[in-house]
Amino acid sequence: MARFRGGFPATVDVKGRVKLPARLREQLEEAFGREIYVCSFFPYELRVYPLQVWEGIEERLLSKPAMKPAVLKLIERVNYGQQLDIDDHGRIVIPALLREMVDVEGEAVISGRINYLAITRRERAAAILKDLSLSDEELEELAQLEL
Amino acid sequence: MARFRGGFPATVDVKGRVKLPARLREQLEEAFGREIYVCSFFPYELRVYPLQVWEGIEERLLSKPAMKPAVLKLIERVNYGQQLDIDDHGRIVIPALLREMVDVEGEAVISGRINYLAITRRERAAAILKDLSLSDEELEELAQLEL
DNA sequence: CCCTAATAGACCACTGTGTACCACTCAATG
DNA sequence: CATTGAGTGGTACACAGTGGTCTATTAGGG
Numbered sequence: 001m002a003r004f005r006g007g008f009p010a011t012v013d014v015k016g017r018v019k020l021p022a023r024l025r026e027q028l029e030e031a032f033g034r035e036i037y038v039c040s041f042f043p044y045e046l047r048v049y050p051l052q053v054w055e056g057i058e059e060r061l062l063s064k065p066a067m068k069p070a071v072l073k074l075i076e077r078v079n080y081g082q083q084l085d086i087d088d089h090g091r092i093v094i095p096a097l098l099r100e101m102v103d104v105e106g107e108a109v110i111s112g113r114i115n116y117l118a119i120t121r122r123e124r125a126a127a128i129l130k131d132l133s134l135s136d137e138e139l140e141e142l143a144q145l146e147l
Numbered sequence: 148m149a150r151f152r153g154g155f156p157a158t159v160d161v162k163g164r165v166k167l168p169a170r171l172r173e174q175l176e177e178a179f180g181r182e183i184y185v186c187s188f189f190p191y192e193l194r195v196y197p198l199q200v201w202e203g204i205e206e207r208l209l210s211k212p213a214m215k216p217a218v219l220k221l222i223e224r225v226n227y228g229q230q231l232d233i234d235d236h237g238r239i240v241i242p243a244l245l246r247e248m249v250d251v252e253g254e255a256v257i258s259g260r261i262n263y264l265a266i267t268r269r270e271r272a273a274a275i276l277k278d279l280s281l282s283d284e285e286l287e288e289l290a291q292l293e294l
Numbered sequence: 295c296c297c298t299a300a301t302a303g304a305c306c307a308c309t310g311t312g313t314a315c316c317a318c319t320c321a322a323t324g
Numbered sequence: 325c326a327t328t329g330a331g332t333g334g335t336a337c338a339c340a341g342t343g344g345t346c347t348a349t350t351a352g353g354g
Contacts, residue, residue, distance in 0.1 A: 003205075005184070005228070005230050006227075006228060006229045007226060007228065007229065007245075008242075008244070011341085013342075015303095015343095017343090087303085087304080088304085088305090089305095089340095089341090093302080093303075109244070111227055113226055114209070118226075125227065126248065129187070129190065129248045130190060130248075134217060137217075138217035138220070141215060141217045141218070142217050142218070142221060157331095158331085162311095162313095163312095166330075166331055168330095169330060169331090234313085234314080235314090235315095236331085237330085237331090240312075243311090243312095
């Protein structure tokens with residue numbers, strides 16, 4: 001099974017077009033073809049799932065018992081996603097609605113997250129990396145993981 | 148199992164090319180081949196893992212129950228890494244995105260850390276060593292280790 | 295019902311970056 | 325002193341990435 005890894009710069013133009021990084025695109029197309037599902041779990045991040053993978057997630061999501069508020073909220077968000085195709089040049093077009101919701105335009109970063117790709121504004125990505133300082137307790141936690 | 152040891156001077160040129168110290172490179176290639184994963188755990192340090200080793204860490208990281216904040220932060224950081232190959236001259240090219248985020252350029256130090264290599268700016272390495280004064284209590288602690 | 299306007303999608307052409315290749319210097323060893 | 329290999333730097337070419345244009349389709353208004 002392909003594992004998406006690595007962060008790559010990307011730009012979202014005014015029409016919402018984004019070129020997927022060649023490496024990630026190759027992996028994706030080879031393993032799953034060109035059909036994808038684009039949605040957002042969080043306000044600041046867009047996710048690109050191979051359709052095949054997404055269907056599995058959808059399945060699990062809908063089968064959750066009791067339908068807790070958190071799950072309902074997530075389903076609500078995720079429903080504004082879009083099924084899309086990767087075009088011949090390796091680009092996808094992010095619908096205006098999604099772009100507005102997630103606020104990705106201009107400079108962005110696409111990062112592989114094992115089974116999906118994440119698209120965020122570059123500014124935000126940089127801020128995360130710079131500010132992500134760990135408290136002593138957190139360092140302690142990590143130390144215990146024995147990585 | 149190979150154990151990476153020792154600190155070596157290195158330079159990161161304007162294109163992001165770094166020659167891995169011959170000794171470390173030999174060890175790495177012999178034991179794991181040329182595929183590596185470069186990422187950053189902390190804002191000032193780049194880590195070079197043999198891909199094989201990295202996959203193990205990834206596994207453990209993703210399988211952590213509960214997903215504590217510290218772990219989530221770490222995953223966030225680590226996702227902006229890059230899977231790379233060592234070229235015929237023993238060099239790797241650090242992508243611009245990573246260079247910006249970690250601020251390694253020009254004079255650097257590459258140090259073996261048992262199962263990965265660390266790359267930092269030489270300036271910083273020197274500063275750390277200078278400031279590393281030990282309190283009396285800490286000296287006491289060390290003494291008890293009977294090294 | 296037809297025509298016009300607007301928008302989305304496909305096509306095409308250019309540009310800049312990254313990668314591969316090559317050449318040189320310096321240091322170490324025999 | 326010569327030879328080898330590590331380390332460094334430059335160059336050229338291919339292609340990933342980018343942006344613009346054109347066409348087709350749809351919706352809205354006359």
